[in-house]
């Protein structure tokens with residue numbers, strides 16, 4: 001065996017176990033933190049951004065498709081959405097959903113003491129399931145209702161990269177972030193750990209990286225193979241693998257499909273600029289107005 005072969009084999013093994021190792025590391029990090037007396041949400045933001053940067057760097061170490069290579073235009077678009085997400089979307093979600101839900105829970109005297117008695121790993125697993133279960137049904141609804149108009153910009157992506165999970169119409173980004181997790185009594189560290197794991201898997205599942213993970217990992221968690229198939233060309237073909245991070249839910253509800261797609265995009269793979277992504281949900285309304293105008297012109 002030559003040195004090149006040994007290095008290639010070692011690199012393959014490293015990337016094979018990188019995703020499960022990263023999740024274990026995130027779990028370990030949050031489990032070691034003392035129960036938060038002060039606000040640790042900045043740690044969640046720092047970790048989420050750190051993961052995105054780290055996964056983005058991996059794209060240059062073990063690239064999956066040359067056609068998905070990050071260029072200046074894609075980088076600037078991704079950067080815009082990362083900033084938008086962490087400065088606006090996440091905060092709007094907290095203010096409009098999480099905080100009112102927590103206040104209503106308190107006012108109604110609703111509590112779940114059993115979740116506080118669970119071991120940390122089970123609390124994280126439960127939180128992860130709650131987040132993913134909500135996202136799965138919202139995402140599935142978007143593919144089967146007029147909400148598609150808010151989600152379609154995410155499907156007009158013509159390449160996948162680490163931060164592409166955050167690229168789309170802001171209404172969609174807000175809707176998929178909705179969760180009922182605030183209705184349950186869970187330590188903040190467990191919630192933040194679940195969110196960190198969710199974000200990490202979503203970054204891996206959008207990244208232009210050849211991981212080739214172990215089969216057990218791909219059975220439970222969403223991978224780039226599953227998610228690239230969800231991004232494939234053709235509207236009907238996208239109706240599978242809805243889970244953002246917990247692909248087991250698709251297996252449970254019969255929407256799982258095996259395979260992958262190197263070619264992604266909708267409407268003849270038409271790439272949208274940021275303004276087009278923002279205005280996309282207005283297209284049916286504009287088309288209606290336009291047809292009304294041409295009809296009145298015909299009369």
Ligand SMILES: [Zn+2]
Pocket residue numbers: 139143151155230238
């Ligand atoms: Zn989708």
Ligand SMILES: [Zn+2]
Pocket residue numbers: 154164165206227231
């Ligand atoms: Zn996606």
